[in-house]
Amino acid sequence: QVQLKESGPGLVKPSQSLSLSCSVSGHSISRGGYYWSWIRQLPGKGLEWIGYIYYSGETFYNPTLKSRVTISDEKSKNQFFLKLASVTATDTAVYYCARVEVGHATPFDYWGQGLLVTVSS
C-alpha cells in the first residue's frame, strides 16, 4: 500500500522560506512512471497544484508560483521536498503531497494526510 506523509514546521514567518518533506512508503520514487506532487488548499477554498518532480529530476511548476518554488528529492531516503520562498500570509494553507501516474489524463491517486502551514510573525 502506497503511503505518503508530509512533515515540516507548522509556522513560518513572513518573508522566510517554507520547507516541507514528503516521505513515501510502499513505492520507490526511483522508479519511473509517476510524478511526485505538491498541492495546497487555501483556507476555505479550493485546491491548487504547486508542482511535481519526476524520478529523472525533471520538475514542473505552476506558473503562478514558479518564481518561488523548488521541488527536489532524496531517492536514498525515498523522500521529496518542497521549498517555497518569500512567503506571505496568503501562503497559509494545508499542504499535501500526492502521487500521479505519468499520462495525459491521470488523477492524483494517493495523497498524504496534509500539513497545515501558517505564515505569521
Place this chain on the structure above:
Amino acid sequence: DSQMTQTPSSLSASVGDTVTLTCRTSQTIFDFLNWYQQKPGQAPKLLIFAASNLAPGVPSRFTGTGSATDFTLTISSLQPDDFATYFCQQTYTSPPTFGQGTRVDI
C-alpha cells in the same frame, strides 16, 4: 488555465436521496476530468477518473458522466458516509486545476 466552475456550491440532502453535482470548464477538456471526495480534516480521495471510471473500491452508487465542457457526478441513494465536499479536477491542460467544490450536507 482551464477554469472550473462547480454548482451548486452546497446542497442539503437526506439519506437515500439522489443528488447531482455539476462541473463546467472554460474550454473543452474531452474526458480528462476527475472527481474527489474530501471529508473534514482529511485529504481528498479519488472517486472517478477520466470522467466516468470508478476508482478501485469506490461504491457503484457514484456515477460520473459528461465530456467536453460539462460533467456531472451523481450519487444515488446517499449514505451517511457520503456527506462531504466534492471537487472536480481537469488534467487536459497544464497546470491541472480544481473546482471550488460542492459541499453535501445532511
